[in-house]
Amino acid sequence: MEGGDHLAHERKKAQFDVEAMKIVWAGSRHAFEVSDRISKLVASDPAFRKDNRPMLSRKELFKNTLRKAAYAWKRIIELRLSEEEASKLRFYVDEPAFTDLHWGMFLPAIKGQGTEEQQQKWLPLAYKMQIIGCYAQTELGHGSNSSKWWPGGLGKISTHAVVYARLITDGQDHGVHGFIVQLRSLDDHSPLPGITVGDIGMKFGNGAYNTMDNGVLRFDHVRIPRDQMLMKVSQVSREGKYSQSNVPRQLVYGTMVFVRQTIVADASCALSRAVCIATRYSAVRRQFGSQNGGPETQVIDYKTQQSRLFPLLASAYAFRFVGEWLKWLYTDVTQRLQANDFSTLPEAHACTAGLKSLTTAATADGIEECRKLCGGHGYLCSSGLPELFAVYVPACTYEGDNTVLLLQVARFLVKTLSQLGSGKQPVGTTAYMGQVEHLMQCHCNVQKAEDWLKPAVILEAFEARSARMSVACAKNLSKFTNPEEGFAELSGDLVEAAIAHCQLIIVSKFIEKLQQDIPGKGVKQQLGVLCNIYALFLLHKHQGDFLSTGCITPKQAYLANEQLRALYSQARPNAIALVDAFNYTDHYLGSILGCYDGNVYPKLYEAAWKDPLNDSVVPDGYREYIWPMLKQQLRTARL
Numbered sequence: 001m002e003g004g005d006h007l008a009h010e011r012k013k014a015q016f017d018v019e020a021m022k023i024v025w026a027g028s029r030h031a032f033e034v035s036d037r038i039s040k041l042v043a044s045d046p047a048f049r050k051d052n053r054p055m056l057s058r059k060e061l062f063k064n065t066l067r068k069a070a071y072a073w074k075r076i077i078e079l080r081l082s083e084e085e086a087s088k089l090r091f092y093v094d095e096p097a098f099t100d101l102h103w104g105m106f107l108p109a110i111k112g113q114g115t116e117e118q119q120q121k122w123l124p125l126a127y128k129m130q131i132i133g134c135y136a137q138t139e140l141g142h143g144s145n146s147s148k149w150w151p152g153g154l155g156k157i158s159t160h161a162v163v164y165a166r167l168i169t170d171g172q173d174h175g176v177h178g179f180i181v182q183l184r185s186l187d188d189h190s191p192l193p194g195i196t197v198g199d200i201g202m203k204f205g206n207g208a209y210n211t212m213d214n215g216v217l218r219f220d221h222v223r224i225p226r227d228q229m230l231m232k233v234s235q236v237s238r239e240g241k242y243s244q245s246n247v248p249r250q251l252v253y254g255t256m257v258f259v260r261q262t263i264v265a266d267a268s269c270a271l272s273r274a275v276c277i278a279t280r281y282s283a284v285r286r287q288f289g290s291q292n293g294g295p296e297t298q299v300i301d302y303k304t305q306q307s308r309l310f311p312l313l314a315s316a317y318a319f320r321f322v323g324e325w326l327k328w329l330y331t332d333v334t335q336r337l338q339a340n341d342f343s344t345l346p347e348a349h350a351c352t353a354g355l356k357s358l359t360t361a362a363t364a365d366g367i368e369e370c371r372k373l374c375g376g377h378g379y380l381c382s383s384g385l386p387e388l389f390a391v392y393v394p395a396c397t398y399e400g401d402n403t404v405l406l407l408q409v410a411r412f413l414v415k416t417l418s419q420l421g422s423g424k425q426p427v428g429t430t431a432y433m434g435q436v437e438h439l440m441q442c443h444c445n446v447q448k449a450e451d452w453l454k455p456a457v458i459l460e461a462f463e464a465r466s467a468r469m470s471v472a473c474a475k476n477l478s479k480f481t482n483p484e485e486g487f488a489e490l491s492g493d494l495v496e497a498a499i500a501h502c503q504l505i506i507v508s509k510f511i512e513k514l515q516q517d518i519p520g521k522g523v524k525q526q527l528g529v530l531c532n533i534y535a536l537f538l539l540h541k542h543q544g545d546f547l548s549t550g551c552i553t554p555k556q557a558y559l560a561n562e563q564l565r566a567l568y569s570q571a572r573p574n575a576i577a578l579v580d581a582f583n584y585t586d587h588y589l590g591s592i593l594g595c596y597d598g599n600v601y602p603k604l605y606e607a608a609w610k611d612p613l614n615d616s617v618v619p620d621g622y623r624e625y626i627w628p629m630l631k632q633q634l635r636t637a638r639l
């Protein structure tokens with residue numbers, strides 16, 4: 001079958017209003033309209049072509065990224081795009097660039113940690129791109145006195161950086177503070193005196209994240225003007241006297257709370273993109289197994305394919321909704337901080353750190369699983385999946401290594417439990433710890449598979465598992481005379497307790513989403529199916545935790561799995577429509593396997609002939625290397 005919509009028969013099976021689901025996915029009608037308009041604008045502009053990335057050398061690739069960034073900026077100005085539209089445009093251009101750090105970290109760091117005066121001086125310059133900034137925190141080795149290493153945008157482009165360094169006055173070390181430092185001349189871009197700066201070299205994957213100039217930076221007797229220390233949290237007077245505002249020191253790390261929150265939202269984008277490709281291809285791809293001489297089986301009908309694919313589809317939706325909630329939490333904590341209420345900062349830190357860790361790990365693994373779900377073709381660059389994986393996987397490391405972040409969550413949980421004794425009632429995401437006595441001894445009330453569809457049953461099982469794992473850690477920690485030694489010794493268990501807590505947050509936020517008014521025929525029902533798939537898939541995957549803590553019985557674990565299979569069958573007819581609801585253009589997906597019309601094979605065939613290796617029938621190097629070898633063999637054979 002040439003041309004046409006090869007997935008039309010799949011789209012007809014949908015039992016819900018796809019257009020309404022698009023709005024739920026986008027977050028609002030307004031968000032949908034902006035996203036839809038800007039994604040089409042980018043897709044229709046040949047200047048934003050990206051299919052040639054894997055073929056380019058690093059230098060060509062990088063120059064091309066600079067061209068695109070400059071062109072994107074020109075379009076933003078010409079079209080008078082709002083901040084929201086401009087950020088969507090950069091998102092759909094889909095190429096990591098120095099601009100990500102300029103808008104995503106440099107500006108937020110100044111906004112969050114600069115005084116009013118500092119903001120007035122620096123923000124207009126940065127908003128107009130008259131200076132370009134990056135965020136320089138990580139060091140080559142350990143400590144804050146070796147060389148900065150890794151900051152994106154630093155290597156070749158940034159004119160300025162927010163640099164994190166120790167502040168020492170009168171021989172006294174006041175710890176790490178942020179400073180705005182000019183790195184390069186605004187006239188000829190050469191490094192300023194005392195500054196050594198460059199790119200740190202090629203990274204994982206062809207194309208992929210190599211569009212970014214992650215950099216190295218050294219200072220030799222560089223003087224930073226006093227008023228370029230970010231002084232919202234602490235100040236140094238003209239006389240060199242150090243003082244601190246009446247705010248927690250941890251605000252110095254506030255930019256990370258902001259960025260981790262955006263990374264959770266980004267996880268749903270990356271995972272949904274991979275799932276869209278794998279779902280469409282699984283419906284196109286047929287294999288043996290038909291009965292009565294009918295058409296061969298679509299691989300999406302294999303139960304094994306469903307049990308690998310549908311939990312990822314459900315996870316994409318789950319991460320979308322927890323990302324939405326996290327954005328709310330971040331806005332709320334920001335407003336409270338402005339009113340000098342710092343009470344929810346530890347929770348905001350724990351939630352952003354933990355959810356960043358969980359969603360990026362699941363997304364990186366999920367993209368790789370989607371590649372395998374596409375069989376051999378998933379390994380072709382034209383599937384879009386190898387590059388997506390290579391670009392995405394460092395999310396498990398940047399903005400805090402995922403294990404290190406889970407340990408931060410564990411500290412927060414242990415602290416929360418220890419405060420119960422003093423009568424402090426936990427609130428927000430740890431409110432369930434207030435019922436710890438009940439959760440330590442409750443019994444799961446599931447007798448038949450459908451009982452697992454009750455939100456209260458699911459919630460109690462996840463709360464009990466999390467509470468019991470945290471309490472077990474706290475009890476074991478109390479056996480150590482040195483708490484830090486205990487924390488290090490038990491860190492493996494603490495990480496698992498933190499994971500259980502974060503999974504509970506995601507499940508509970510999905511359930512809360514379903515309690516809202518969600519318009520559109522069948523939309524809520526489909527989201528209900530996905531929510532149950534997400535929860536029961538986690539329960540199945542981590543049944544060791546649920547069983548060993550006595551939260552459920554082996555029979556109940558068996559029933560959960562039985563229910564999960566039934567849910568896969570319910571999701572099956574809606575699968576294509578559920579990925580259509582992401583509303584991704586073929587340009588953004590960047591995948592032949594995931595193209596909207598499902599016309600995969602002719603496109604794969606055509607794309608192969610466009611590979612530079614096929615420019616000539618006889619390749620370069622044949623005469624030089626292969627021909628003499630063949631001749632040599634011929635002579636040997638004749639002898």
Ligand SMILES: CC/C=C\C/C=C\C/C=C\C/C=C\C=C\C(=O)SCCNC(=O)CCNC(=O)[C@H](O)C(C)(C)COP(=O)(O)OP(=O)(O)OC[C@H]1O[C@@H](n2cnc3c(N)ncnc32)[C@H](O)[C@@H]1OP(=O)(O)O
Binds near residue numbers: 400
């Ligand atoms: C459009 C969007 C653009 C971009 C973003 C989108 C996608 C990203 C794309 C590309 C990647 C680009 C950039 C990547 C940038 C970076 O990676 S920047 C470097 C980030 N580095 C880290 O995250 C290091 C991880 N380590 C930490 O976070 C450490 O906590 C620390 C900040 C280094 C401090 O360590 P230290 O040992 O000194 O202290 P701790 O014991 O860890 O903490 C002490 C107490 O402070 C509390 N805490 C820690 N961090 C925070 C925080 N951020 N907010 C609030 N509170 C915090 C901690 O809980 C301790 O509290 P206590 O137990 O009560 O004492």
Ligand SMILES: Cc1cc2nc3c(=O)[nH]c(=O)nc-3n(C[C@H](O)[C@H](O)[C@H](O)COP(=O)(O)OP(=O)(O)OC[C@H]3O[C@@H](n4cnc5c(N)ncnc54)[C@H](O)[C@@H]3O)c2cc1C
Binds near residue numbers: 135214400401
């Ligand atoms: C693509 C990319 C972009 C980046 N962009 C920026 C940027 O713009 N600006 C910037 O400042 N930085 C940036 N970074 C750096 C990034 O933030 C760090 O790499 C990250 O925070 C991890 O730190 P590390 O590399 O020192 O890892 P390490 O801390 O050396 O981790 C190595 C291993 O040790 C383990 N480990 C470390 N500490 C502990 C502990 N306390 N307990 C148990 N295990 C531990 C980790 O789990 C990991 O397995 C970027 C990194 C990447 C990969």
